[in-house]
Amino acid sequence: MERNDTQIVTAKLTFASVGLVWYAFLWSIGLIGCLAARKRYRLRPRSPLASASASSVPGVSILRPLKGLDVNLYENLESTFQQEYSNYEIFLCVADESDQALPIVRDLIAKYPAVNAHVIIGEEVVGINPKVNNLIRAYRQASHDILWVIDSNISVDHGTLARSVDALDPPPRAAPSGRKRIALVHHVPYAFVTEPTLGARIEEAFLNTNHAKMYLAINTAAIDSCVVGKSNLYRKSDLERVDGTLKHSTSAGSDGREKGLAAFGRFLAEDNMIAGALWHELDLRHELSCDVARNAIGNMSLADYIWRRVRWIRVRKHMVLTATLVEPLTESVLLGVLTSIALKYLIAFPPWMFLLLHFTGWLLIDLDVHTSLAGQPLPSGSAFRDFIVAWSLRELLALPIWCVAIWGSKVTWRGKDYFVMRNGELSRRGSGLEGWLPWNWLKGVNVHHKYEPLPVEETNTR
CATH class of the missing domain: 3.90.550.10 (Spore Coat Polysaccharide Biosynthesis Protein SpsA; Chain A)
Structure with a gap:
């Protein structure tokens, strides 16, 4: 029994430590992006x-x-x-x-x-x-x-x-x-x-x-x-x-x-x-x-926003699978919650205090990137409040959107339905289950191309 307890404690310490390393890595990426935006876009x-x-x-x-x-x-x-x-x-x-x-x-x-x-x-x-x-x-x-x-x-x-x-x-x-x-x-x-x-x-x-x-x-x-x-x-x-x-x-x-x-x-x-x-x-x-x-x-x-994001997650899944699978762990909400649990376990740091600091810092980095791209600070007043609300909703929606997107391969683009295959190619074929079931995706079902050529008389040059 003591041995099992020791193994559980060791596993918790390992997961908590790995979580903190991952958090530090994500923050370094954010800072690189922020500094790159400052260097590249504030002078043209x-x-x-x-x-x-x-x-x-x-x-x-x-x-x-x-x-x-x-x-x-x-x-x-x-x-x-x-x-x-x-x-x-x-x-x-x-x-x-x-x-x-x-x-x-x-x-x-x-x-x-x-x-x-x-x-x-x-x-x-x-x-x-x-x-x-x-x-x-x-x-x-x-x-x-x-x-x-x-x-x-x-x-x-x-x-x-x-x-x-x-x-x-x-x-x-x-x-x-x-x-x-x-x-x-x-x-x-x-x-x-x-x-x-x-x-x-x-x-x-x-x-x-x-x-x-x-x-x-x-x-x-x-x-x-x-x-x-x-x-x-x-x-x-x-x-x-x-x-x-x-x-x-x-x-x-x-x-x-x-x-x-x-x-x-x-x-x-x-x-x-x-x-x-x-x-x-x-x-x-x-x-x-x-x-x-x-x-x-x-x-x-x-x-429109949600299904646009779903579409591109499904496309990325078939092109860069590993990056798409770890994507939720790069988002502020899930990353912050998991890191707050790790800190509470390791040093008894209050989760509410960490999350307050985490989201404040994350927002400040994002605002700095926005300012660099725009070449000027965000407007104040109601426009700024609208942006903060939109930013907050974006962060909260990231995980639910990913959960919807990850299990499908069907996308709608310009009013037509397509199925994304494992190599990133598209097909119009599929009437229900074909092309989107997880096991078909993992097996890499090869669906034949079905292009839709236009009548010759519609093609001309001016």
């Missing part, structure tokens, strides 16, 4: 490329996929027409002639006649991902090797392109010797609300605090690829050498697999897979510029 110098002649700077093809009247669409698109850069072209892509974005596109082309802008009407179905299908024609017509793919709900500062090209292709004296070449430059999302609904407020709080903090910390450590696709620059010549298998590759087409953008039409998170392919298949690296991708958030209900 003007690039020399902003005033250079067209013949002296690399050409860039900007690809913008459009579908309908996204929030703040006119301002978002106009920000790419106003770039301080002398050598770029814009491709504005819609799937069909009746798309509501077209009048805005044509207004902007008329307003900025000096900008080399093209409208591409009609998708080419190369996979199940509608964004890739929308972009593939522009991708093939792009005149320049450097591509900037930027979502329709994103606006950027006028100097973003010049600073991003600086980061992608730095001058020889600015690139440390022996450092691997940069294959992709990306921008951390910074959310702003245009319609103050509850879901939009929570999404804003999430993107500008916890998401940005962890995103910056992981990219500062640079131990693996971690990229979202709101705004990314990469080279077409590099993309033509990868296929999304994440296995080392050195040449295009040598193994018979399709390569280039079309190869990523089978994934929902094509942006993350492209970044991972450049990292793992070509052994190249990524870089963040000192710009943010300003993400306009419109009328988002609480349910």
Whole structure:
């Protein structure tokens, strides 16, 4: 009996000690993200490329996929027409002639006649991902090797392109010797609300605090690829050498697999897979510029927010399983509760006092990250109170959302249901149990592709 008691005490001490080490590790990650945000975003110098002649700077093809009247669409698109850069072209892509974005596109082309802008009407179905299908024609017509793919709900500062090209292709004296070449430059999302609904407020709080903090910390450590696709620059010549298998590759087409953008039409998170392919298949690296991708958030209900988070947890589960499984232990609520229990057991520290200190410190770090991204402090008064309420709800909802998401593989995207397979690919097949049962997921059920090609007469170019 005494031996059992000793074993129980030893186990409790071990778990409590491991918990404290994990807590310290998470706090170090948070501090890395906070310091990285301060260093990178509180000063945004003007690039020399902003005033250079067209013949002296690399050409860039900007690809913008459009579908309908996204929030703040006119301002978002106009920000790419106003770039301080002398050598770029814009491709504005819609799937069909009746798309509501077209009048805005044509207004902007008329307003900025000096900008080399093209409208591409009609998708080419190369996979199940509608964004890739929308972009593939522009991708093939792009005149320049450097591509900037930027979502329709994103606006950027006028100097973003010049600073991003600086980061992608730095001058020889600015690139440390022996450092691997940069294959992709990306921008951390910074959310702003245009319609103050509850879901939009929570999404804003999430993107500008916890998401940005962890995103910056992981990219500062640079131990693996971690990229979202709101705004990314990469080279077409590099993309033509990868296929999304994440296995080392050195040449295009040598193994018979399709390569280039079309190869990523089978994934929902094509942006993350492209970044991972450049990292793992070509052994190249990524870089963040000192710009943010300003993400306009419109009328988002609480349910919209919840199911959006469920969708991406389910996608991540099939791409980075270990990280997804430990995710609840990185969130403030569960982490704080478990650590308070550990401290009470080890040194009899009052849990209420620890939790007060824990949540205060966690909030202050998140506010500091938000301030760095915004370039200014949060507004005071009711706006600040609204943010604190949204932040608190985000923290409280994190664990319940994860619990709902972890057991499913079905996601709804743009009004259609998909099933995420073990390798991160998508399928439209499945009528009930297929594709989402835990044992099917663990076995890696291979569901055949079922793409939905458009009639030929709907595809055309203007």
